[in-house]
Structures are given as C-alpha cells and as structure tokens.
Amino acid sequence: MHQHKHKINMKNTVLLTGTSSGFGATAARLFAERGWHVIATMRDTSKAGDLRSLPNVWVTTLDVQDLTTIDDAIADGIERFGHIDVVINNAGYGQFGIFEGLSREAIQAQFDVNVFGAMDVTRAILPHFRARRAGTILNISSGAGAIGFPMASLYSASKFALEGFSEGLRYELASLGIRVKLIEPGGAPQTGFMARVGGESAGVAVIEDYLPFMQHIGQIYGGMSAASDPDAVEKVVEAMYEAATDGKDQLRYAPTDDIQPLLQARRSTSEPTYQSLTHQLFVSTEA
Numbered sequence: 001m002h003q004h005k006h007k008i009n010m011k012n013t014v015l016l017t018g019t020s021s022g023f024g025a026t027a028a029r030l031f032a033e034r035g036w037h038v039i040a041t042m043r044d045t046s047k048a049g050d051l052r053s054l055p056n057v058w059v060t061t062l063d064v065q066d067l068t069t070i071d072d073a074i075a076d077g078i079e080r081f082g083h084i085d086v087v088i089n090n091a092g093y094g095q096f097g098i099f100e101g102l103s104r105e106a107i108q109a110q111f112d113v114n115v116f117g118a119m120d121v122t123r124a125i126l127p128h129f130r131a132r133r134a135g136t137i138l139n140i141s142s143g144a145g146a147i148g149f150p151m152a153s154l155y156s157a158s159k160f161a162l163e164g165f166s167e168g169l170r171y172e173l174a175s176l177g178i179r180v181k182l183i184e185p186g187g188a189p190q191t192g193f194m195a196r197v198g199g200e201s202a203g204v205a206v207i208e209d210y211l212p213f214m215q216h217i218g219q220i221y222g223g224m225s226a227a228s229d230p231d232a233v234e235k236v237v238e239a240m241y242e243a244a245t246d247g248k249d250q251l252r253y254a255p256t257d258d259i260q261p262l263l264q265a266r267r268s269t270s271e272p273t274y275q276s277l278t279h280q281l282f283v284s285t286e287a
C-alpha cells in the first residue's frame with residue numbers, strides 16, 4: 001500500500017484549463033495516456049463526457065473568471081495528486097469582428113478570459129511552483145499572438161498581451177526553476193473555436209462602410225481556412241507535451257505548418273518586408 005502510494009506521487013501532474021473541448025480535451029487525454037495525472041478543468045463539468053471515466057484523470061470546475069474556482073481546483077488537485085508540475089492556460093476564445101462594431105463589454109470579456117484569466121491562474125499556482133523550485137506554465141497563444149489579423153484585432157490584442165506577459169514573466173521565474181512557454185497554433189477548424197467565433201460575431205454591430213472590406217477579408221480567410229493544417233489538433237497537443245517534457249528553455253513552439261510563412265516573415269525578415277507582405281495579403285484595393 002505504502003509503495004503504491006509512493007509510486008502514484010512520483011507521477012507527473014498537469015492542470016489544464018478549458019478541457020471541455022478542442023485542444024484542451026485532446027491534450028488531457030494525451031497526457032493521461034502517457035501516464036500523467038491530469039487535473040482536467042472546465043467551467044461546466046457536465047461537458048466532461050468520457051474524460052471522467054479515464055484513469056489518471058480528475059475532472060473539476062474552473063472558470064478562469066472566478067477566482068474561487070481557480071484556488072479550489074489547484075488546492076484540491078494538489079491534495080489529490082500530491083503536487084502539480086505543469087499548468088496549461090488553454091481556456092480562451094476568439095471575439096472577432098470589425099473593431100468599431102465591438103462593444104466595450106465584448107472587449108472587456110475577451111481580455112477577462114484570454115489575458116486576466118491566464119494571469120489569475122498563473123498567480124494562483126506560483127506559490128506552489130516557487131516552494132518546489134520547479135514547474136512549467138504553458139500559455140496557449142496563437143499565430144494571432146505575433147501577427148495582427150484584420151477583423152480579429154481584439155483577439156490579436158489579447159494574444160499579444162499574453163505573449164508579452166509570458167516573455168517578461170519568464171525572466172522573473174527562471175532563477176526559481178520555473179519555466180514559462182508559449183504555444184502558437186495556426187488555424188484548427190476541428191475544435192470548437194470557430195463555432196464560438198460565429199456566436200460571438202453575431203453580437204458585433206454592422207457598419208456598412210466596412211462591408212466591401214469584410215467581403216474581401218472573408219474570401220482571404222476562406223482560403224486560409226482551407227489551407228489550414230489538417231493535423232493541427234494532433235500537432236498542437238504534441239507540442240504541448242513536448243514543451244512540458246523537453247527540459248528546454250525554449251519560449252515559443254509553433255507546431256502547425258499554415259502559420260509558418262507569416263511567423264517567419266514577422267520574425268526573420270525586415271519590418272518593411274513584413275509590412276509589404278501583409279499589405280498584399282490583407283489590404284483591399286477596391287472599395
């Protein structure tokens with residue numbers, strides 16, 4: 001019995017947010033299959049499905065907009081599994097739409113979930129990581145965390161914020177043995193992401209002056225979506241696993257093919273070259 005308990009405590013434990021669907025749900029399964037203890041959190045646990053019945057997985061409530069649920073999920077998870085090694089800030093959504101049509105509430109909500117939610121979870125886990133002089137925080141960003149996308153300026157703003165936060169925080173935590181990493185997926189139409197984008201877009205005011213531009217961008221996005229990496233979900237969750245286990249100090253992981261050319265243009269070419277490329281891609285000459 002004692003030996004059994006000891007063995008259990010030697011396992012690694014990951015806590016993920018947003019495991020009701022998409023990357024989070026698939027990643028929870030992958031870590032469990034590879035022998036990790038998984039604290040699979042979601043704001044509505046009735047969406048857990050078969051995650052609940054998987055060995056090594058414990059499903060619990062965590063709404064990133066509710067501090068009590070964050071504290072409880074972490075404390076109860078530590079009590080159950082002994083410790084937490086990795087936290088994956090995955091919960092997030094895309095509030096797309098022309099900026100001028102967005103309400104102040106919609107803007108606030110996007111940052112509440114994608115930015116302040118990740119910060120609150122991070123603040124809550126740090127005392128545990130600091131005491132252990134170990135731990136990894138994986139923040140799920142996006143290609144939109146490096147590139148400003150039209151009709152997604154707010155979503156890009158939230159992911160840029162997450163990137164700046166992660167990059168700065170990383171230096172603060174390095175001396176304590178704690179790592180901070182970013183995953184930058186490209187488009188993954190297989191998750192619940194686009195359905196939520198559609199739902200949230202319905203609330204955006206239509207301003208007629210933008211209609212020709214919106215049509216232009218709609219066509220470009222249609223093409224980009226068709227060219228998205230068909231293995232995006234697998235690649236993203238494998239990158240999460242790699243980032244959690246590779247022992248490297250690497251900050252960014254961009255596992256899907258579709259976003260590579262733009263990321264490379266952003267990071268490896270001069271600013272004028274990048275601007276001219278994105279101008280060609282996004283700016284409509286017809287109005």
Ligand code: NAP
Pocket residue numbers: 017018019020021022023024042043044047062063064065090091092093094113117140141142143184185186187188189191192193194196
């Ligand atoms: P998804 O299937 O819609 O999953 C998003 C998850 O976040 C869901 O579990 C959702 O829970 C959860 N969530 C939303 N608001 C929450 C809150 N207040 N508290 C806790 N959980 C909340 O989409 P996904 O593609 O897997 O998205 C996961 C992450 O990847 C997001 O951060 C997203 O920005 C990022 N990403 C996605 C793509 C893509 O194209 N799919 C590309 C780049 C980056 P509910 O079911 O309760 O809403």
